[in-house]
Amino acid sequence: MQISCRVKVNMEWIDQDLRWNENTSNASYVLLPVDKIWTPVLVLDNAIDVTMKPYTNDVLVSKYGNVDYALILYIAVGCDDISLFTYPFVNGDCCVAINGWSQRGCGLTVNPFTNISVINSIQGEWKTVNVTIPQETPENRTCLLVSLSISPFSAVVTLILPSVLIMLADLVTFSLPVQGGERNSLKVTLVLSFTMFLLILNDHLSSGGQCSPILHYHFCFCLVNLVLSMVVSIVLTRLTMDNRFLPSKNIKTPQTTASLGQDEADLGVITTTKSSDLLSEVASLQKIVNFLENIDQKEQVAKSNEAFVDRLDKICFCFFLFIDIIYVIIVIIVTNTGICKETKRNIWDNEDLLDDHENYTYYSSYYYY
Structure with missing residues (x-):
């Protein structure tokens, strides 16, 4: 996480060496080249990359030594304190530590900002909500606390919504019949x-x-969830054809199947030949009855198989629906409890402390994100 920003700093300070009186000149203000006078240099403790440029090539100096100067800062700051755990519903604060330079009690002290305004606050999906100065900032330290948030609309439409719709479509496929394979092809798709x-x-x-x-x-x-639902559907389709999960090399149906082929052959013989005696007619009729009973028994076994698979199918649908509901509840609870938070890092350089408050820099800041 990095934040890139453009900061315009309007500074004002008093330089006693630049004062003049009416005997020297009647002018109240003069413009001087920025490279001909002393200008303060700001230090950013937590910056990854900084580029400083004067806003103009001239500075305005009054006869009392007041100097008006503007500086442009192009800053890249690391923001590891912002957690993306709840992305795209993210908001957090990032500190831009702007200080004066000091070493061993001598240097420059920066007073707190008096005016901060935000311009061009939207960049991509990120938005700068506000820029403030926290009250608990350490002495001789100035922190621009940038409050950031993400506009979730784009991420919801492109990331969350498609996945939710696919999960709903997977639940709807349970309304299709297990037989025929249409459900399996749709789940694979x-x-x-x-x-x-x-x-x-x-x-x-x-x-x-x-x-x-x-x-x-x-x-x-x-x-x-999708893969598990597909596997369950394939297994149920297999069960509608046979009461085994896996096919067997020696497929043996009940006694009905074994005798069915023989009865069919006998029936063919019966239809093509004429019996001359009553005994043979009774035997033929008995074989026809056995053949019809075998067909009826086979249909009953198939219907029993289908009824069993339908019950399993309803149980699987309720199971996946229950799992989805529990998952939604868990996600809502986890995102609202803040279970994952980034640890706060120390962004200040503790070696540069300044106890001398004789020199001050007053300025207002215009913040660009």
Whole structure:
């Protein structure tokens, strides 16, 4: 996490060497080249990169030695204190430590800012809410506390909403019949679509340092849920065809199946031949009855299988629905308890302390994000 900002600092100080009286000149103000007089240099304790430029090439000096000067700071500051655990619903504070230079009791002391305004506060999905100076800032230290937040609309539409819709579509597929394979093909399509979705967004997800965004765990849960639902659907489809999870090399149906083939052959013989005696007609009729009973028994076994699979299917639907509801409740609780927080780091350079308050710098700051 880094914040890049442009800060315009309007400074005013008194330089006794630049005073003049009416005998020297009647002018109240003069413009002097900025490189010909002394100008203060600011120190940023927690900056990663700093570029300082004068706002203009001239400074305004009054006859009393008051100097008006403007400085432009291009700053990059590390903001590890902001946690991305609840991304995209993130807000936090980042401190920009602007100080005067001091060493061994001698140097420059910066007074607190008197006027701070924010310009161009929106950059991408991040927004600068406010810039303040905390009251608990250590002595001789000035901290611009930048309050940041993320606009969640874009992330919700592109990240959260698609995953939620795919999970809802997976629940709706339980309304399709297990037989036929239409449900299995749709579930496989959902798994492949979600996998492609994750591959596309892999480079766009925030890492978050120590506290990885909960969005990563959300995607992991969705993928596992979809794959598990697909496997369950395939197993149920297998059970509708046979009462075994895995096919067997020697498939033996009940006695009905064993005798069914023989009865069919006998029935063919019966229909093509004519019996001359009553005994043979009774035997033929008995075989026809056995054949019809075997067919009826086979249909009953198939219906019993389908009824058992339908019960399992309803149980699986209730299970996945229960898991999804529990997951939503857990996510709401975890995001509201602040379970993952970044540790506060010391941003101040404790070696440079100044006890002498004779020289002061007064200025107002215009903050650009």
